[in-house]
Amino acid sequence: MYDTSWDDDRPTLSAEPRNETYLSQTYRNSNFSNRGNQRSSRGRGRGSRVINREPNQNNWRDENHEIIRVPSKLVGKIIGRGGSQIEELQTRSSAKIQVTKETVDDETIVKIFGNDSQILRAKELINEVIKEEPRRSESVKTVTQAINTTIDSKPSTGPFNWFKFVKECDALQDEEWSKVPPIIKNFYEEHPEVTAMTDEDVSEFLKNSNNIVVDRTFKTENSKKIPKPVITFEHAFHNYPEVLEEIRKAGFEKPSPIQSQAWPVLLSGEDLIGIAQTGTGKTLAFLLPALIHIDGQTIPRTERGGPAVLIMAPTRELALQIDKEVKKYYYRGITSVCVYGGGDRKQQVRVVTEGVDIVIATPGRMNDLCEAGHLNVKSVTYVVLDEADRMLDMGFEPQIRKVMYSLRPTRQSVMTSATWPPGVRRLAQSYMHDPIQIYVGSLDLAATHTVTQVIRMIDEKDKETELMEFARNLGPDEKLIVFCGTKAQADYLSVELSMNRIPCAALHGNRDQCDRERAVADIGDGTVKILIATDLASRGLDIDDITHVLNYDFPKNIEEYVHRVGRTGRAGKTGESISYFTRKDWGQAAELIKILEEADQFVPEELYDMANRFEAMKEKREKEGQFMNNRGGGRKFGGRRW
Template sequence: MCENWDDDAPVVATVIPSFRRPGNNDEVWSGNTSNNDRPYYQRSKQYSRGRGNFRGNSREGRSDRRNGRAGDKCEELRVKCSFVGKIIGRAGAKIQELQSESGASIQVTQESNGETTLVKIFGNDSTISKAKELIEELTTDSIKIVHAKDLPQETVEKKQPILDWAKFMQECDEAEAAEWAKYPPIRKQFYKEHPEVMKMSESQVEKFREENNNIVVDRTFKTENSAPIPKPCPKFVHAFHEYPEILREIEKAGFETPSPIQAQAWPVLLSGEDLIGIAQTGTGKTLAFLLPAMIHLEGQNVSREDRGGPAVLIMAPTRELALQIDKEIKKYQYRGINSVCVYGGGNRKEQVAAVTRGVDIIIATPGRLNDFHESGIVNVKTVTYVVLDEADRMLDMGFEPQIRKVMYCIRPTRQTVMTSATWPLGVRRLAQSYMKDPIQVYVGSLDLAATHTVTQVIQVMEDNEDVKMDAVMEFVRNLGPDQKVIIFCGKKARADNLSTEFALSGIQCQAIHGDRDQCDREQALVDIANGTVQILVATDVASRGLDIDDITHVLNFDFPRNIEEYVHRVGRTGRAGKLGESISYFTRADWAQARELIKILEEADQFVPEEIYQMADRFDEMKKRKENDRARGGGSRGGRGGSSFGGMGRRW
């Protein structure tokens, strides 16, 4: 201990972990180390202070710097551990600066009681005074300097008060409610049941639902006192008899009857309920939420001019899907409602200009929306109707943090719609977080299934690119003049290689994947849609959201990594009630997908090659053997327990 302890020495009454010098557990960190004593990252420099240079590597020099020079006084401070780091600084830079300015030697010791750490200052009266003054200035904004004799022991040992989280959350909720109370109330009820629907008996309703792809409707999270679920609307006029302008737009589009998801979703959404719509791709989910969104937007108490921001927000996982939704909105002219599509890869300046001019509906990918929201370009507090389209895909792509960040800033009384092709746990969690007593409408089954208007052909072949290339070349050369195909590849490089091979063979095609410029991606979609080319080579960026009615074939050059993507790829054809065909090249490398593929094919009453059954059985056997090996503690056994099909030493 110091011989010159002064009871009036100031104590900084506040913790950070204690610091040791690397390589010596008994020494303290003072910042004044010899070149060899310093951490390795400081040895290249020579440090000096006002009282002379460091003394090289001598033991005497090290002792002098740790304990001060002979005749130096010593004063001690007790510093709250949370401020030790500020005194030391990064790599000891701050403590060296303090020593240089004051001329004193400052040492942070290992003596800590969990709340405070002991700091020693060596020097004469003036240097010690200067060092204490500098330390006080460094911590004066947040701490108070007291004297050692005035600091009771119980003060040091006193614990922080326990935070009352229940009270804190209550105050937070009250503040949030007060903030949202400044905004006008939301109108949600726009539905008046048509007399013909009103006359439908329960048995007629059940019969209609069963005959229309087995529509199943229920409250997702069972609660008491929930309102009755609206009956379906078999005709367009049943849903929109109060909105003749909407009916005229539907007539222009040439639709005859609502799709199953539309028939049940429209009365639910027009009644102001939150909705979860689960249906296969190409079943009309987009129109199911768009038309009620337009009616909701126009029916609010505040005029569009006075609102100060968009009323409808639609989030989509990919640029292509976002652009497709925007295209659908522009097909239906209703009272001058305008929309803007914002997405990464597009011209940001143009998108900002379009938003700032005034917009009613924003369609956005989560990343670009988050960018605009944090930049203050988009004011989501005016949003009253939210759609999370293809929610399962957005979660698969890792967009959940961006979604949650934006949803937190939208008023909690909004109307929320979520669409999905599947119903995984992540989508349920999202629904539980952001929806209020939602009604779930699913068409067909919650089990994964491919559309039944597509003939699914599985071609089992060698895992050899030349073999695949010969097969795809033969296929495209036999395409009829009115046929179009999307060829899916597993990698961007494969898509580029395949499109290059087509071009070198004199076959016109377009390619689309994540590395292509946005203008090229958009041009590729235009060319396949208007018939400029018959072939579109794509990665899974095109497996959802492409709504091109006359795609006759889908060809999986590479089988997808999961069965969900297979279902979505197949859904790019056979749309709007038309027939289509999908062809998939299946190799030994794809055997892990065989069992799930069998389920999809059998559900749609499609032919399953015998080799697929064999692959599924052998993959199951391999998994069982690996589980048995792990249970015995033996791990995997060489080639038989390997991850590749060939490692089993068996031919399929």
């Protein structure tokens, strides 16, 4: 995939003098014999193509052509998937287009062969391809028009100064954003009791609150002092009695560890990265400051032209769950809408068009509405990337970057994550301003300590029998989520349980949206006590009274194991996780042992044996690979020489 995050930088092509001779070319199917230059099609697959050249013509590389330069990062747009785009360009222009391997100053040399009209047509088509861009806010469109004027005034020959061009683009964009009203971010007044806390008091509180660690992610000399944590709800919202009343109605007793530190940070207008295990109150940590932020802006809500808060989530279930959480708290008539693929698009468009304060969206549907012009993100001043690590795992980084690039640079940004992988760090560096990072517990991968983790060493053929026995003995007040590795396995187990008169629901990506919502509702209200699911349900799904999680198929990576375990033992309650571990899972044994030992859980002796055998196998294969490489031979199999 090629980086198109700088879509406003609309390039043109620089050209060099061309020769005078001409060669026409066409593509023919491989089973067509060319006069004067026949090629055998033996050994070619169906649909393969060869070039048909006129008799007595020299090679086309020596004939009439023109050389242009294209930014290397945009070459992929010209080629297309499997060469489909460049083939279409050649068909439409009747010219031959050759993308060379030669580069000059981050630009790739492209040669176009044909007569004058064909070359001109090919250049026009290439320009159209690399200038294509999604629809965006009016301010950015204005910048694009100004850039086009700048480009059109440039001479068509000679190298193009891309560094100057990008600088001009940034300046024009800054000028456009400077015309919008400023954002008010700071709504925090420190409570006298918080002010009276000494550094020792703060350190002691953070240590006792599940070992909270707070610091600037990318420290600079100009970084401001980090606000002290709050101990009670009154410390954070003493100036906002309506918020305190909504918290009282919800029945909370005291802030969770991440809320204690996140609220003063966000109310102060700082960017925040919150890293904590699932079920620790991250949603409420960014939601209540968002409500105050919306109401505190200078422009009336009816005149903003779009939402003030944007929350992006990786799955429909998590987006709907956040929307449900938002609707629990009434604050000065603030409204929200959840937009996601599979939902009623017309209804979503209608609500967004009529006006709404908070948009909760999955990245795909978010981009869909932006490109169609239904959603104006120019008005967004507070943006949240919830479960950012999961969104990157699911391949949503391009969609996230498109949206973030369209937002005003001075926005307040929040990112939540259960882990801190390089991709999340890279995203934070790109779109956050001197963020404060709060993590609860440890940055090392760890499962929640309120869950008892049980590892069952078992043969593959015995798993179904064990599951049926466990399901039959489930208590009247117990609920179970069974995680499977595939959608087919989830469907199979749900059918088998139903055939055994054990009510259950199934949740995976191939089910219709209404069925997915019904499955979550049924397990939530107790209609069924068993949910069979894929990893779609491993992150963000918040059902407080899940007592057991059963890993029928052990996950492919240890991060997913941690998130699955986190579906139980939420909101301070205890839970139990049972994992069926077979011989084929031995590659995960070493990492699983670390998770179990960190949480003071029992580790089966056979699990240690599996880890040792797997490590010995790896060392043996590495030595064999080195031996064969040193001999300079060996048959390559599966990426390794044997």
